[in-house]
Every structure is written in structure tokens, then in C-alpha cells.
Amino acid sequence: xxxxxxxxxxxxxxxxxxxxxxxxxxxxxxxxxxxxxxxxxxxxxxxxxxxxxxxxxxxxxxxxxxxxxxxxxxxxxxxxxxxxxxxxxxxxxxxxxxxxxxxxxxxxxxxxxxxxxxxxxxxxxxxxxxxxxxxxxxxxxxxxxxxxxxxxxxxxxxxxxxxxxxxxxxxxxxxxxxxxxxxxxxxxxxxxxxxxxxxxxxxxxxxxxxxxxxxxxxxxxxxxxxxxxxxxxxxxxxxxxxxxxxxxxxxxxxxxxxxxxxxxxxxxxxxxxxx
Amino acid sequence: xxxxxxxxxxxxxxxxxxxxxxxxxxxxxxxxxxxxxxxxxxxxxxxxxxxxxxxxxxxxxxxxxxxxxxxxxxxxxxxxxxxxxxxxxxxxxxxxxxxxxxxxxxxxxxxxxxxxxxxxxxxxxxxxxxxxxxxxxxxxxxxxxxxxxxxxxxxxxxxxxxxxxxxxxxxxxxxxxxxxxxxxxxxxxxxxxxxxxxxxxxxxxxxxxxxxxxxxxxxxxxxxxxxxxxxxxxxxxxxxxxxxxxxxxxxxxxxxxxxxxxxxxxxxxxxxxxxxxxxxxxxxxxxxxxxxxxxxxxxxxxxxxxxxxxxxxxxxxxxxxxxxxxxxxxxxxxxxxxxxxxx
Ligand SMILES: Nc1ncnc2c1ncn2[C@@H]1O[C@H](COP(=O)(O)OP(=O)(O)OP(=O)(O)O)[C@@H](O)[C@H]1O
Ligand SMILES: [Mg+2]
Numbered sequence: 001x002x003x004x005x006x007x008x009x010x011x012x013x014x015x016x017x018x019x020x021x022x023x024x025x026x027x028x029x030x031x032x033x034x035x036x037x038x039x040x041x042x043x044x045x046x047x048x049x050x051x052x053x054x055x056x057x058x059x060x061x062x063x064x065x066x067x068x069x070x071x072x073x074x075x076x077x078x079x080x081x082x083x084x085x086x087x088x089x090x091x092x093x094x095x096x097x098x099x100x101x102x103x104x105x106x107x108x109x110x111x112x113x114x115x116x117x118x119x120x121x122x123x124x125x126x127x128x129x130x131x132x133x134x135x136x137x138x139x140x141x142x143x144x145x146x147x148x149x150x151x152x153x154x155x156x157x158x159x160x161x162x163x164x165x166x167x168x169x170x171x172x173x174x175x176x177x178x179x180x181x182x183x184x185x186x187x188x189x190x191x192x193x194x195x196x197x198x199x200x201x202x203x204x205x206x207x208x209x210x211x212x213x214x215x216x217x218x219x220x221x222x223x224x225x226x227x228x229x230x231x232x233x234x235x236x237x238x239x240x241x242x243x244x245x246x247x248x249x250x251x252x253x254x255x256x257x258x259x260x261x262x263x264x265x266x267x268x269x270x271x272x273x274x275x
Numbered sequence: 276x277x278x279x280x281x282x283x284x285x286x287x288x289x290x291x292x293x294x295x296x297x298x299x300x301x302x303x304x305x306x307x308x309x310x311x312x313x314x315x316x317x318x319x320x321x322x323x324x325x326x327x328x329x330x331x332x333x334x335x336x337x338x339x340x341x342x343x344x345x346x347x348x349x350x351x352x353x354x355x356x357x358x359x360x361x362x363x364x365x366x367x368x369x370x371x372x373x374x375x376x377x378x379x380x381x382x383x384x385x386x387x388x389x390x391x392x393x394x395x396x397x398x399x400x401x402x403x404x405x406x407x408x409x410x411x412x413x414x415x416x417x418x419x420x421x422x423x424x425x426x427x428x429x430x431x432x433x434x435x436x437x438x439x440x441x442x443x444x445x446x447x448x449x450x451x452x453x454x455x456x457x458x459x460x461x462x463x464x465x466x467x468x469x470x471x472x473x474x475x476x477x478x479x480x481x482x483x484x485x486x487x488x489x490x491x492x493x494x495x496x497x498x499x500x501x502x503x504x505x506x507x508x509x510x511x512x513x514x515x516x517x518x519x520x521x522x523x524x525x526x527x528x529x530x531x532x533x534x535x536x537x538x539x540x541x542x543x544x545x546x547x548x549x550x551x552x553x554x555x556x557x558x559x560x561x562x563x564x565x566x567x568x569x570x571x572x573x574x575x576x577x578x579x580x581x582x583x584x585x586x587x588x589x590x591x592x593x594x595x596x597x598x599x600x601x602x603x604x605x606x607x608x609x610x611x612x613x614x615x616x617x618x
Contacts, residue, residue: 070486096488104486110479112543113472120469121476125488127469131497134468135461141468148469171287188488 021084023048023099023192023224029068029078030248038064039248042078046192046241051218052226053239055259057268061248062228063105066194070102071095083191097125099191103181103198105228111170115161115180118169119152122187126151155183158220159213174201179210186217193217195227199234207231211238236260244268296463299546300456307452314448322560324448328516330556331451332509335458337536337552338545339505344534345543346466347498348478349408352530353400353416354506356423357393359525361507362514363433365389366442369515373443382445386454386511393507396423397500405495420530427522438521439514446516454512458505463545465501474498475543528570535573538580 024046031039039061046052054062067073069080071092080087087095101122110118120127127148133141156162159179164172169180178198185193198214199207211234218225229235235242236256244252244259246268252259259265310327313319340354365385372381404415427433434440465471473494476484485491514520536555540547559569 072482072486091490092482092485093488093490096486102486104483108480108483108486110476110483112479113475117472117475121472121484121489122487124469124473129469131470134470135464137464137468144469168287184483184487 021048022046022081023083024069024226025081025084026069027079027081029065029075029080031064031068031073031076037248039068039245040077042245042248042250044243044250044253046224046226048191048224049218049222050224050241051214051239052224053235053242054226054228054245055230055232055235055242056245060245062245063196064248065245066102066196066228069095069194070100096188096190099189100194101185101188101190101192102194103178103185103196105196105200107174107177107181109169109177109180109184111168113169114165115156115167115169115172116149116152116165118180118184119155119187120148122155122184123148123151124188126187126189152187155187158186158217159183175203175206178202179213182213182217186221190223192224192226195225195229197228197230199229199231207234210234214238296467296545299549300459300463303456303459303549311448326557326560327448328446328451328512330553331448331455332512332516333533333536333552333556334455334549335505335509335512336533337540337548338459338462339502339509340533341537341540341542341545341548342462342466342474342498342502342505344537345541345548346471346478347474347495349495349498350410350413350534351416351499351502352413352527352534353418353420353423354502354533355525355527355529356416356420357396357503357506358510358513358529359423359427359522360396360510361389361393362510362520362525363427363439364392364507365511366439366514366520367432369443369445370439370441373441378443378445381443382450382515385445385515386508389511389514390504390508393510394500394504397503398496401496401499405492405499417527417530420525420527424522424525427525433522434520436521436523438519440519442514442517442520444515444518446512451512451516454508458508459545459549462501462505466545470494470497531570531573535576539576 022045024044026042026044029039029042029044030037042065044052054065056062064073068075069082071087071090071094075088082095082098082100085098087098090098110121113121127144129141129144133144153162153165156165159176159182161176161179161183164176169177172180178201182193182195182198185195195214199210202210214225214227215238217223227235227239236259239256242252242254242256242259243250244262244265251264251268252262254262310319314324314327336354336358340351343349343351343354365388368388369381369385372384375381376384400416400419404412404419407415428436466475473484473489474497476487476489477491477494481491510525532555536551537548539555540549540551
């Protein structure tokens with residue numbers, strides 16, 4: 001990763017920044033699906049270079065929160081301030097440009113395209129060639145393409161995936177697909193990255209490596225990362241702040257140590273102890 | 276790079292599309308030169324000569340339809356509609372300008388007019404239609420093609436059901452081939468660009484494309500409008516190749532024929548579309564007796580290709596005989612031989 005130059009990130013504050021202007025400020029967020037309240041009164045802030053965790057039992061509403069943050073769903077209540085901008089009514093690609101990128105619980109790659117092209121799609125908005133350049137392939141086009149390719153390979157090197165650049169994305173092993181999704185998200189130059197169960201399906205050694213890499217990404221790119229995970233060793237190992245969701249409501253917020261010893265959390269996960 | 280040699284995980288390497296396309300274009304130029312010589316030397320029959328321009332037209336139509344079906348991943352059945360709009364616009368332009376402009380200026384302008392009018396129709400139709408996906412889009416575009424046809428038949432300035440007469444017959448094999456090459460280069464370039472990647476990303480996973488910052492509506496519209504433009508240009512070539520233009524030729528049978536060409540050649544394969552366009556255009560002429568069964572054969576081809584493409588075993592067989600795999604096999608054989616020799 002030595003030759004990797006950090007992106008001109010939207011979060012340029014090098015020192016820890018819990019007290020700085022937050023990258024994400026979510027207030028009273030809620031959504032109903034028909035009669036079902038999937039998320040309710042969700043309040044959460046993320047510092048510019050914070051690693052945050054969102055945990056909770058199956059069906060708690062974690063993925064729904066990500067879908068709300070990326071404007072896949074329109075909230076029924078509340079507001080989302082991304083880098084100080086209210087994102088209500090924007091489309092998903094607009095909020096991505098504003099600085100939020102994500103991965104998916106059920107991997108969503110461009111399966112028929114090469115690994116390199118998957119990352120280049122992530123670089124879409126930073127690759128400067130207009131339609132005329134794209135159909136004529138003039139010198140400016142080749143320059144932009146070369147730059148995109150260089151950058152894509154650089155980003156792939158975060159996970160040592162440069163050698164797989166020409167592979168078809170859909171034919172990669174499961175773990176590599178998850179990593180490629182992270183690289184693609186990173187390519188969009190986010191200020192905050194949302195990872196939905198990044199370690200799902202990985203073995204313990206892969207998970208440990210992923211943990212290291214998530215930290216490394218945060219340090220190199222100076223971005224915020226919010227992750228949903230069921231693997232408690234990963235969550236407790238790298239998250240600085242954790243929110244616990246149950247039935248769509250935050251039941252606890254705090255540092256890993258605070259969360260571990262919180263009776264409400266233990267109850268949500270293990271059920272009531274005393275019969 | 277020999278990617279296949281150290282590949283123990285069954286990871287598929289994607290082909291280098293640009294070199295592949297250069298080969299295709301070169302082969303096409305050679306084929307053109309041969310046909311031109313044969314035609315000029317009087318070796319080709321009059322009948323075969325009359326097929327040269329239609330083959331070019333179908334190549335343009337097939338490749339532009341492939342942009343929608345193969346690269347954007349949307350089934351549309353209204354391609355003949357765009358072709359007809361372009362044909363009428365271009366022909367009316369040429370008729371009006373017949374005395375005013377020389378052919379060398381008039382005809383390229385006519386093609387531009389036809390392409391642009393078709394593209395405008397692409398936008399007009401695209402706005403409501405592009406909210407739809409899959410079957411719905413197919414049905415609505417099919418209806419669009421039929422509506423266009425009935426409107427043209429009932430209008431006066433299009434010549435109505437009797438057809439439009441008086442278009443100068445400007446289409447020649449050379450001009451048609453030049454247009455084919457321009458179309459191919461533009462579409463191949465597009466596909467291998469930031470814009471093309473966005474279009475294919477939408478095909479592979481719309482939600483992920485959107486989350487990666489791609490304006491899905493814009494790029495779907497772009498593909499739609501580009502495809503309509505080239506279909507319109509092909510229509511102009513078609514209109515200037517006949518003494519009379521009738522709307523009846525642009526019915527859904529024509530759209531289905533184009534779809535058969537694309538599916539037979541392989542969705543997303545430009546080379547496939549070209550080869551398939553040549554075969555499907557010439558086949559009914561070569562096998563005159565089968566002409567009556569054309570639609571039946573098309574239907575069968577569609578069914579068989581869809582079944583084959585859905586079958587993993589066929590995909591495996593195809594992969595086994597792909598140029599890359601054959602090369603790898605040959606390299607392995609050679610290596611084994613050398614190994615034996617060294618013993
Ligand atoms: N589009 C939708 N329409 C209706 N209900 C939905 C929709 N999306 C989510 N839900 C419901 O919202 C609730 C929360 O789902 P969500 O996927 O957010 O859970 P989760 O915490 O991510 O669970 P898991 O750990 O299993 O991924 C579930 O009851 C789910 O059925
Ligand atoms: Mg989930």
C-alpha cells in the first residue's frame with residue numbers, strides 16, 4: 001500500500017475529530033412500511049474519521065437504515081445531514097456524489113464486467129470524459145482512461161487484488177467479491193462509507209485481515225466508516241462508537257466496552273435471562 | 276499476457292475487447308473490398324448485388340439494437356419504429372432538397388436529419404417508457420412501433436398507404452459501407468468508455484450502479500437515444516435504396532427479425548451481431564424455398580438460442596472453445612511436449 005496516495009477526500013482533518021463538524025448527522029429518522037415501523041427515532045452522528053458500528057438481531061432494521069441513508073428509501077420521518085447538507089428528496093446517485101458510498105449485504109457486483117471495470121464504474125464521476133470524447137476516443141479520452149486505470153489498480157492494491165484486474169467479477173471467490181465491493185465504494189471518493197456485513201461468509205483469518213484493512217482504509221483515506229456486522233469480535237475490535245438496534249429502535253449507544261456490559265443489549269441478543 | 280496458465284480457482288478472465296474489435300473491423304474491410312471487386316467485375320449476380328446495401332442496413336440496425344438488448348439489458352421491440360421515422364424524415368428531406376443540393380451534401384444531411392428525428396422520437400418515447408423494465412418495456416415499445424406505422428399510413432405527406440415516391444436513389448454499397456464503419460466505430464468506442472461502462476453497470480446491477488454515483492435515468496435514455504439515432508440513419512439508407520417507401524415494411528416482424536439477429540449473434544457481442552446480420556439477411560434469399568417459413572424459423576432460432584443461453588452446460592462448452600481457451604490448451608500441449616523432449 002506504500003504507493004497509495006490518499007484521495008482528495010472531503011474529510012481532510014488529520015487529527016481525531018469527534019468534536020468537529022460531523023460527516024453524518026441523523027435526526028429522528030424513521031420509516032414505516034405499511035403498518036410496520038421498520039425504523040423509528042434513529043439518532044446518530046459520525047465523526048469525520050470515525051469507525052462506527054450498527055448492530056442488532058436479524059430484522060432489527062440495520063439494512064433499512066443504510067437504505068435510508070443512501071436514499072433508496074424515502075424516510076417517513078426525520079432528517080439526514082450529510083456533510084451538513086439535508087439529503088431529503090435527492091436520488092441515490094446524487095447522495096453518492098455528495099460523499100456517501102456503500103456495500104450490500106447480498107453482494108451486488110457488476111458480475112459480467114471485469115474487476116478493473118467494476119472499480120472504474122466507481123470512478124465514474126471522477127473520470128472526466130464527456131460523451132463526445134467517449135465516442136471518438138481522442139487524446140483527452142485516453143489520458144482520462146489511463147488515469148482511471150492507474151487509480152483503479154492503486155485502489156485494488158489496498159486488498160492486493162491488482163493481479164485479478166482482468167478477472168470477471170462474478171467468477172471471483174466470495175471473499176474477493178466482498179473486498180471488490182469495498183474497493184468500488186472507495187473509488188467513488190466518499191466522505192463516509194457504509195459496509196453492510198462486510199465479513200459475512202469470511203473465515204476467521206479473512207475476517208482478521210479485513211479488520212486490519214478497514215482500519216488502514218480509514219487511516220489512509222481519512223474517511224468515516226460505518227459498518228453493520230454480526231461478527232462481534234470484528235465490531236468490538238475496530239468500532240469506536242456502536243449503536244444497537246432492536247425492532248427499529250436504538251436501545252443502546254456507546255463505546256464497545258459500554259455496549260458489552262449493557263444489560264439491554266445482552267437481553268436483546270440473548271433474550272431475558274431470568275425466566 | 277497468458278492469464279489462463281496460472282488460474283487454479285476457476286476465475287474467468289475477461290477478453291480484451293478492443294483488440295477483438297480491431298480484428299472484426301479489419302475482417303469487415305477485407306470482406307467489403309472483396310465484394311466490391313466481385314461486384315465491379317460483374318462476377319456477382321444482379322440479385323446478390325442487390326443484397327449488399329440491405330446487409331449493411333441490417334448490420335447498423337442489429338448493432339444499434341444490441342446497444343439496448345445486449346449492453347443496457349433491456350428488451351425493446353420497437354426498433355423498426357425508429358427506423359421508419361428516420362426513413363421518412365430523411366426521404367422527405369431529400370425530396371425537398373433534390374433540386375437545391377447536390378447529392379454529396381444532400382445525402383449525408385438526409386442521414387443526419389433522419390438520425391436526429393429518430394433520436395428526438397427516442398427522447399419523446401423514452402420519457403414515459405424508461406420508467407418501465409423487462410416485459411413492460413418490451414410491450415410498450417412494441418406498441419410504439421405499431422402506432423408509428425399506423426400514423427404514417429394515415430398521414431398525407433408521407434404518401435399514406437400508397438407509399439412515398441420520388442426519393443433519389445442515393446444509397447450505394449460504398450456509402451452504406453462507410454456508414455456501417457462509422458456506426459461500428461462510434462458504438463464500439465462508446466461501449467469501451469466511461470459511458471459504456473455506466474450502461475453495462477446498469478444492466479448488471481441497477482441498484483449498485485446508482486449507489487456508485489451513476490445517473491441511471493440519464494444513461495438509459497442515452498442508450499435509447501443513440502440506438503434510435505442509428506436506427507434512423509439505417510432507415511434513411513433503406514429509403515434511398517428503394518423507389519417507393521411503404522410503412523408496411525416497418526411492422527413488428529421487422530423488429531422481431533432484428534431481435535433474432537441480435538440474439539443469434541449473442542447479446543452484447545458486436546462481432547456476433549455483424550456476422551448474424553449478414554447470415555440472416557442473405558439466408559432467405561439464398562434459400563428461396565424457405566422464404567415462406569421465415570417467421571417460423573426466426574421463432575425457432577429465438578427459442579433455441581434462449582434455451583441454449585440459459586443452459587450452464589452450453590456456456591461451459593462455449594467457454595471451452597473460446598479463442599482464449601484454445602490458445603491456453605495449445606500452450607499447455609506445447610509445454611507438455613517440450614517437457615517430454617527434455618526428459
Ligand atoms: N422494502 C420493504 N418493504 C417492507 N418491509 C421491509 C422492507 N425492507 C425491510 N423491511 C422490513 O423491515 C425490517 C427490517 O429489515 P432489515 O433488512 O433492515 O433488517 P436487518 O437488521 O438488516 O436484518 P439482517 O440482520 O437479517 O440483515 C424487517 O422486518 C423487514 O421485513
Ligand atoms: Mg441486513
